[in-house]
Amino acid sequence: MKNYFGYTDKVCVVTGASSGMGKATVETLVDLGAKVYAIDLNPCEVDGITEFIKCNLANKSEIDLAFEQIPEHINCFFGVAGLSGAKTDYRTTFDCNYTANMYITLNYLKTRMSKGGAIVYCTSTAGLEWKKFKKEQNKVVHAKTWEEVQELTKKLAASAPATFAYMYSKRCASQFACEQSVEFAKLGIRINNVLPGSTDTGMKQEFQDMVGSEEGLIAQAGLAGRLATPEEMAYPMVFLNSEMASFISGLDMVVDYTDTCLKVLGLKKNLEAVSATNPIICALAKKMLSKEAKTKALKPGSSEK
Numbered sequence: 001m002k003n004y005f006g007y008t009d010k011v012c013v014v015t016g017a018s019s020g021m022g023k024a025t026v027e028t029l030v031d032l033g034a035k036v037y038a039i040d041l042n043p044c045e046v047d048g049i050t051e052f053i054k055c056n057l058a059n060k061s062e063i064d065l066a067f068e069q070i071p072e073h074i075n076c077f078f079g080v081a082g083l084s085g086a087k088t089d090y091r092t093t094f095d096c097n098y099t100a101n102m103y104i105t106l107n108y109l110k111t112r113m114s115k116g117g118a119i120v121y122c123t124s125t126a127g128l129e130w131k132k133f134k135k136e137q138n139k140v141v142h143a144k145t146w147e148e149v150q151e152l153t154k155k156l157a158a159s160a161p162a163t164f165a166y167m168y169s170k171r172c173a174s175q176f177a178c179e180q181s182v183e184f185a186k187l188g189i190r191i192n193n194v195l196p197g198s199t200d201t202g203m204k205q206e207f208q209d210m211v212g213s214e215e216g217l218i219a220q221a222g223l224a225g226r227l228a229t230p231e232e233m234a235y236p237m238v239f240l241n242s243e244m245a246s247f248i249s250g251l252d253m254v255v256d257y258t259d260t261c262l263k264v265l266g267l268k269k270n271l272e273a274v275s276a277t278n279p280i281i282c283a284l285a286k287k288m289l290s291k292e293a294k295t296k297a298l299k300p301g302s303s304e305k
């Protein structure tokens with residue numbers, strides 16, 4: 001039988017490899033015969049990987065150390081790691097979701113990949129409106145160094161809630177993917193982007209707390225009537241970086257079982273069409289969220305009990 005996917009012996013680097021979609025991606029790639037270099041904060045317990053590399057992607061020096069342990073020539077990169085912002089600060093959330101992918105792409109993938117190479121980033125339907133808000137992202141997406149991104153997002157990191165970093169970082173990543181797909185096409189390297197809808201992964205509880213219930217989350221999964229499985233996001237990523245997708249580059253692949261179509265058709269409210277950087281909105285949201293957190297913290301001992 002023809003080896004349609006063409007992953008045999010290919011060096012594949014996967015971030016966020018230890019849980020959810022990243023782990024499902026690793027399992028699929030191992031099955032397809034790839035040499036998988038699994039990057040994560042936590043151990044990757046998948047049999048058959050070539051190497052696990054512990055690395056905090058929100059730290060530039062740790063990324064540099066990680067790439068010292070990876071073979072010089074890389075065939076495919078899967079940037080899957082991400083943080084919701086529910087348990088981490090703005091800086092960490094933004095850097096893990098955006099800055100790490102930008103830094104790895106420009107400093108390592110550009111020089112260590114060659115014709116036929118393929119990159120996929122896992123962004124989110126939360127970043128779907130990136131085209132509408134390009135003005136908010138332009139400076140950050142055009143910054144070429146880690147330090148420049150830190151400087152440009154310094155004010156936001158101090159004033160906006162960490163959960164706002166999620167939408168903004170995903171918008172930046174989608175725009176970056178689009179712009180870099182044009183640059184990398186000159187080198188024969190493809191770049192695509194998968195935008196998952198609600199998925200049952202390690203992040204589920206954090207998103208559920210934000211919307212209030214599991215039903216609320218399922219309502220964000222289009223007409224599926226259930227959350228997606230991690231595999232249902234891993235397979236599109238594995239497809240996009242495979243030889244089956246050799247003419248696909250610059251694609252925003254929305255994987256949300258019609259959720260976006262419902263919004264386009266006006267059948268569902270589009271809550272993503274808001275600014276992620278407006279200082280008034282950011283300050284108001286921060287105040288509201290800290291008030292909510294204080295109320296929750298007081299609840300167990302409150303007089304109502």
Ligand SMILES: NC(=O)c1ccc[n+]([C@@H]2O[C@H](COP(=O)([O-])OP(=O)(O)OC[C@H]3O[C@@H](n4cnc5c(N)ncnc54)[C@H](O)[C@@H]3O)[C@@H](O)[C@H]2O)c1
Nearest residue numbers: 016019020021040041056057081082124198199201202203
């Ligand atoms: N679950 C959803 O509903 C959903 C929806 C849209 C997009 N996404 C995106 O999917 C991607 C995968 O997340 P998931 O849903 O599988 O969640 P997950 O929590 O199961 O997996 C995320 C992985 O990233 C790793 N990670 C987090 N911060 C890191 C850091 N600083 N350095 C190294 N590794 C780090 C975690 O250890 C974990 O293994 C993320 O980019 C997320 O934003 C998720």
